[in-house]
Every structure is written in C-alpha cells, then in structure tokens.
Amino acid sequence: MAHQEAGGFDAEGNWSASVESDVHPNWWLYWSRDKDANKLDDRLEWLLEQPAELQQDWWRRAPPGSARVFVDYDHHPTDADVSALEALDVEVTFRFTYLDTVSATAPFEAVLDSEGIRSLPGVVMVEDLGLAEPNMHEAVPNMGVDDVWNDLGLDGTGSTIAILDTGVRGDHEGLNDMDDDPFTCIDDPPDPLDPNPDPIPADCDPKIVAFFDAVFTDEEHDPAESYDSGTHGSHVAGIVAGTGGGQTDPSTGLRYIGAAPGAFLVTILSCCDGDIEDIMQGAQWAIDNKDRDWMDGGHGIDILTSSLGEQQFETHVDNDGNSAWSRQMDMVVEAGIITTLS
Numbered sequence: 001m002a003h004q005e006a007g008g009f010d011a012e013g014n015w016s017a018s019v020e021s022d023v024h025p026n027w028w029l030y031w032s033r034d035k036d037a038n039k040l041d042d043r044l045e046w047l048l049e050q051p052a053e054l055q056q057d058w059w060r061r062a063p064p065g066s067a068r069v070f071v072d073y074d075h076h077p078t079d080a081d082v083s084a085l086e087a088l089d090v091e092v093t094f095r096f097t098y099l100d101t102v103s104a105t106a107p108f109e110a111v112l113d114s115e116g117i118r119s120l121p122g123v124v125m126v127e128d129l130g131l132a133e134p135n136m137h138e139a140v141p142n143m144g145v146d147d148v149w150n151d152l153g154l155d156g157t158g159s160t161i162a163i164l165d166t167g168v169r170g171d172h173e174g175l176n177d178m179d180d181d182p183f184t185c186i187d188d189p190p191d192p193l194d195p196n197p198d199p200i201p202a203d204c205d206p207k208i209v210a211f212f213d214a215v216f217t218d219e220e221h222d223p224a225e226s227y228d229s230g231t232h233g234s235h236v237a238g239i240v241a242g243t244g245g246g247q248t249d250p251s252t253g254l255r256y257i258g259a260a261p262g263a264f265l266v267t268i269l270s271c272c273d274g275d276i277e278d279i280m281q282g283a284q285w286a287i288d289n290k291d292r293d294w295m296d297g298g299h300g301i302d303i304l305t306s307s308l309g310e311q312q313f314e315t316h317v318d319n320d321g322n323s324a325w326s327r328q329m330d331m332v333v334e335a336g337i338i339t340t341l342s
C-alpha cells in the first residue's frame with residue numbers, strides 16, 4: 001500500500017499521518033545526539049550510567065529507577081500507541097498535538113531493553129527529557145529601539161506578545177496597566193489624602209490579557225492572577241513591554257521602558273519547577289490560542305519570546321535543531337507566530 005504523505009502504522013496496524021513540519025524529514029536518521037544510531041539519545045544513554053543521585057536530580061518528576069523521556073514516532077501517536085507504552089509500565093504524561101511525540105516516565109528496562117519501547121511499531125527515537133533553565137537575557141540599551149519609536153512611531157500598540165517563562169508579576173507597576181495611570185477609567189479618583197478612601201475599583205486597561213500555567217495547575221487562569229514563580233519572567237517582560245512604572249535608574253532618574261510598551265502581554269508560566277515538558281506544553285497552548293480574542297484587549301498572539309532553554313550537562317551534546325524541544329519551537333514558527341529564543 002503506497003502512502004504519499006509522511007506517517008506510519010500504529011500499534012494496531014492502522015495508518016496514522018505525521019503532524020510534523022516537513023523541515024525535519026526523517027530527522028532521526030541523522031540526529032547528532034544519536035551518533036551510534038541505536039534509537040537512543042546518547043545523552044540519555046550517558047545519564048542511565050550515572051549514579052542514582054544525579055539521575056534523580058535530573059529526572060525530578062520520575063521515581064528512582066525511571067527516566068523522563070520523549071518517545072518519538074514516524075507517525076502521530078494514537079491511543080493504541082499509548083496503550084502499548086502502558087503495557088510496558090511506561091506512564092505517558094503529555095501527548096503533543098503538533099509533534100509525533102509523547103512525553104513519558106519510563107522504567108530504565110523499558111528504555112534499554114531491545115524488546116522495550118524501541119521495539120514498538122513506528123518508534124524512531126527515545127530522547128532524554130531533562131530540565132529547563134532560564135538563560136540570562138541581556139538588556140541591550142542600544143538596540144535602536146528609540147529610533148523605531150521616534151522615526152516609525154511603532155511602540156507595540158496593537159500587538160500581543162506571549163512571554164514563555166517563569167511567569168510574570170501582574171502587580172508590578174511597569175506591567176500592571178498600559179498607561180501607568182491607576183485611574184484610567186475613573187472620572188472621580190479618590191482623594192490621596194483621604195485616610196479612609198472608598199474601595200478603589202480595578203483599573204480598566206490591563207497589559208496582561210491572558211495567563212496560562214503549564215507547571216502547577218496545567219490550566220488557564222484569570223490574567224489578573226498572573227504571577228512570577230521566580231523573577232526571570234518579569235524581568236524579560238519588562239524588557240519586552242514594560243511601561244516604565246516602578247523603579248527608575250538610580251543614577252539618571254530615567255524610567256525603565258520596554259521595547260514595546262504599547263503591546264499586550266500573554267503570560268505562560270512554564271519554568272522551572274518541573275521539566276522541559278512544561279515549556280513545550282506552554283508552546284502548544286500558544287499555538288492553540290494564536291487567533292483568540294482576549295476579553296481584556298488584544299487579539300491572538302503575534303510574537304512569542306522565550307529565554308528558556310534545555311539545560312546542558314557535563315557532557316555537552318550539541319543540539320542540531322532536531323530535539324523535541326527544537327521541533328516544538330519550529331511548530332510555533334510554522335503556526336505564524338514570530339518567535340524569539342535568546
């Protein structure tokens with residue numbers, strides 16, 4: 001039977017088409033992380049030989065004796081494929097919509113045994129699923145941003161930018177609204193000298209228009225509840241789209257204004273209390289919501305920026321752009337979202 005489209009047969013022998021971009025055809029055949037071509041990520045093979053303490057520190061969401069892995073297929077994995085994994089005591093923790101991949105917690109034997117995961121129909125690779133880490137994001141004062149503001153009149157107004165990071169503090173003065181005026185739609189602002197003012201109504205021009213948590217709840221929340229599980233995401237969001245409220249530069253007194261102060265923000269909390277599955281889940285949520293109208297303003301997602309990356313190890317195994325993480329970010333680009341990773 002000839003099939004023109006990319007894909008393969010699932011565990012029950014049914015044809016399933018690939019959902020991946022054709023920029024990575026048969027990537028597993030020449031992946032730089034599987035130099036010995038045994039369908040096992042060489043980093044994973046190295047980790048499986050390390051002391052248990054190191055393994056448990058790396059695979060924080062796995063019990064001792066199990067690893068966190070991506071299982072990659074030549075087709076989009078089906079319910080039958082998931083059942084076949086479960087029969088090997090492999091627990092599937094996430095099924096990617098835009099990758100031919102699931103993430104899972106797998107006993108070492110199921111990874112190593114030639115009768116294990118790699119023997120299942122259509123499995124082309126077992127990848128290590130490690131930690132993510134924030135990368136330092138240098139604020140460049142001379143990006144030429146003020147020329148764009150002054151000469152072109154562009155300050156981000158009308159665009160929506162997703163921050164895939166540790167979360168964003170929605171209560172920060174530089175991120176809590178669009179105009180740094182807490183009374184934007186209040187005709188009669190409270191007297192600042194009144195010791196017992198009436199409860200102040202919420203401002204009506206929030207900057208953050210959506211908030212998805214891929215780490216702790218795997219759910220969308222009220223954007224007013226957006227918070228930062230660390231500090232990195234708020235820092236990045238300030239550089240991207242801060243309005244300038246809050247601290248000023250102690251030496252010059254100038255406000256810290258981001259590159260696109262007029263832009264709305266979508267915050268995706270995806271790091272770093274779990275593993276890289278959360279970042280990829282957050283990226284999938286961005287693709288799924290790229291055309292949505294946000295109730296508080298803005299439309300869809302025009303740009304996604306992330307300063308998160310795969311954590312590297314003592315053995316540096318180069319990422320040639322074919323890891324599950326890289327392929328997922330390519331799918332964000334394919335979805336029409338301008339994507340910056342730095």
Ligand SMILES: [Ca+2]
Binds near residue numbers: 036038042045
């Ligand atoms: Ca290998």
Ligand SMILES: [Ca+2]
Binds near residue numbers: 177181
């Ligand atoms: Ca403000």
Ligand SMILES: [Ca+2]
Binds near residue numbers: 177178180183
């Ligand atoms: Ca305001």
Ligand SMILES: [Ca+2]
Binds near residue numbers: 218278281
């Ligand atoms: Ca998650």
